[in-house]
Amino acid sequence: MASKGMSLLWKISIGFVLGILFGFAVGPKVSETVVLSGYVMPFLDMVGKIFLTLLKMLIVPLVFSSIVVGAASIGDPKKLGRIGAKTVALYLLTTAVAIVIGLLLGNLVQPGVGMNIAGAKANPVPAKPLMDVFLDIFPANPIESLVKANMLQIIVFALFFGVAALFAGDKGKRVVGAFDSIAEVMYSMTHTIMRMAPYGVFALIAVTASKYGLSILAPFAKVIFAVYLGCFLHALIVYSGLVVVFCKRSPLWYFKGVQEASITAFVTRSSSGTLPITIANVQDNLGVSESVSSFVLPLGATINMDGTALYQGVCALFVAQAFGVDLSLNAQLGIIVTATLASIGTAGVPGAGLIMLTLVLTSSGLPIEGIGLVAGIDAVLDAARTCINVTGDTAVCAVVAASEGEKLLDN
Numbered sequence: 341m342a343s344k345g346m347s348l349l350w351k352i353s354i355g356f357v358l359g360i361l362f363g364f365a366v367g368p369k370v371s372e373t374v375v376l377s378g379y380v381m382p383f384l385d386m387v388g389k390i391f392l393t394l395l396k397m398l399i400v401p402l403v404f405s406s407i408v409v410g411a412a413s414i415g416d417p418k419k420l421g422r423i424g425a426k427t428v429a430l431y432l433l434t435t436a437v438a439i440v441i442g443l444l445l446g447n448l449v450q451p452g453v454g455m456n457i458a459g460a461k462a463n464p465v466p467a468k469p470l471m472d473v474f475l476d477i478f479p480a481n482p483i484e485s486l487v488k489a490n491m492l493q494i495i496v497f498a499l500f501f502g503v504a505a506l507f508a509g510d511k512g513k514r515v516v517g518a519f520d521s522i523a524e525v526m527y528s529m530t531h532t533i534m535r536m537a538p539y540g541v542f543a544l545i546a547v548t549a550s551k552y553g554l555s556i557l558a559p560f561a562k563v564i565f566a567v568y569l570g571c572f573l574h575a576l577i578v579y580s581g582l583v584v585v586f587c588k589r590s591p592l593w594y595f596k597g598v599q600e601a602s603i604t605a606f607v608t609r610s611s612s613g614t615l616p617i618t619i620a621n622v623q624d625n626l627g628v629s630e631s632v633s634s635f636v637l638p639l640g641a642t643i644n645m646d647g648t649a650l651y652q653g654v655c656a657l658f659v660a661q662a663f664g665v666d667l668s669l670n671a672q673l674g675i676i677v678t679a680t681l682a683s684i685g686t687a688g689v690p691g692a693g694l695i696m697l698t699l700v701l702t703s704s705g706l707p708i709e710g711i712g713l714v715a716g717i718d719a720v721l722d723a724a725r726t727c728i729n730v731t732g733d734t735a736v737c738a739v740v741a742a743s744e745g746e747k748l749l750d751n
C-alpha cells in the first residue's frame with residue numbers, strides 16, 4: 341500500500357511539472373496551430389474535465405455516507421459536540437491568521453501602487469448576504485440538498501441522521517451498517533479514480549498554463565507574488581507549527597502525506613472536488629480515523645478557506661492602492677472580520693472567492709470595480725488559495741485527531 345502511494349505521488353508530481361512546461365511551451369502557439377487549437381488542447385481539456393467530473397461524482401455519496409457513519413461511530417453526542425467545537429474554533433483561528441498574513445503582505449509588497457487602472461473593466465457579481473448564508477445551512481428538503489450537492493445542508497442532515505440512528509436501536513444500527521458499506525465502496529472507488537490523477541493533473545495544469553502564459557502575468561506579478569508568498573508562509577508557519585506542537589510529527593511527514601490532495605486542489609481549484617482525495621490521504625498517510633476525518637474534512641471543504649481569506653486580505657489592499665484609497669487600521673481590522681465570514685460563505689468551487697471578494701470590498705468601502713482588476717488573473721490566484729484551503733483542512737483534521745488521543749502514523 342505504502343509503495344503504491346509513493347509511486348502515485350511521484351506520478352502526480354511529474355504530471356504537474358510536465359503539464360506546466362508543456363502549457364508554457366505550447367501556449368503562444370495555440371492560436372496559430374490548428375493541431376493544437378483544434379485537437380490537442382480540446383483533448384486535454386476533455387481529459388481534465390473527465391477527471392474533475394469523476395471526482396465530483398464521488399462527493400455526495402461519499403460525504404453523506406461517511407458523515408452518517410462518522411456521527412454514529414463517535415456515538416456520544418457530547419463527544420461529537422466537543423469535536424465540532426474544536427474543529428470550528430481551529431478553522432476560524434487559522435483563517436483569521438491567514439487574513440492577517442494577507443494584510444501584512446499587502447502593506448509590505450504594495451501590489452497596487454502605481455497600477456494603471458484606466459483600462460480595467462468592472463464586472464461585479466453580487467454576493468449573498470451573510471444572513472442568507474447562515475439560514476441556508478438548514479435543509480427543508482434533504483433530497484433536494486443531495487441533488488444540488490449543497491454541502492452544508494448535506495452535512496447538517498447527515499449529522500442529524502447519524503445521531504438519530506444511534507437512538508433508533510437495532511433498526512438504526514442496520515441503517516448505519518448499510519451506510520458503512522456504502523462508504524467503503526466509495527473509498528474503494530476513490531482509490532481507483534486517483535490512479536487517473538497524474539493524467540488529469542497534467543491535462544488541467546497544461547490547459548491553464550497555456551492560457552495564462554508568463555507574459556500576461558507580468559503586470560500583476562506583485563499581487564500574484566504576495567498571494568503565493570502568503571500561502572507559502574501560512575503553510576510553513578501555521579500548519580507546520582500545528583503539526584509539530586499538537587501531533588508531535590515532522591512537517592515533512594505531514595506535507596508528504598497530504599501532497600496528493602494539495603496538488604489536486606491546485607490544479608482543480610476546487611476544495612469540494614478534491615475532497616475524496618483529501619479524505620483518502622488523511623486516512624491512509626496520516627492515520628486519522630474515519631470517524632474524525634469524515635466529519636472534519638467535508639466541513640472544512642465547505643467552510644474553511646484560509647487561502648481565500650488570505651487572498652481577500654491581499655486583494656483588498658491591492659484594490660485600495662490601485663484606486664488610491666487609504667485604508668485605515670480600523671478598516672483593515674474590519675476586513676479581518678468580513679473576510680473570515682466571507683471565506684466561510686465561499687463555496688469550494690473554482691472562482692467562488694472572487695464573488696465573495698465583492699462583499700469584502702463593499703463592506704470596507706472599496707470600489708467594486710476592483711473585481712475587474714483581479715478577475716483577469718483570478719485562476720492563477722485561485723490555484724494557490726485552493727491548495728492552501730485544502731491543506732489547511734488536513735492540518736486541522738490531524739490536530740483534532742491527535743487531541744482526541746488517536747494514534748497517528750509514524751514519521
Ligand code: ASP
Nearest residue numbers: 610611648688689692693
Ligand atoms: N476555489 C476555492 C476552493 O474551492 C474557493 C475560492 O474560489 O476561493 O476552495
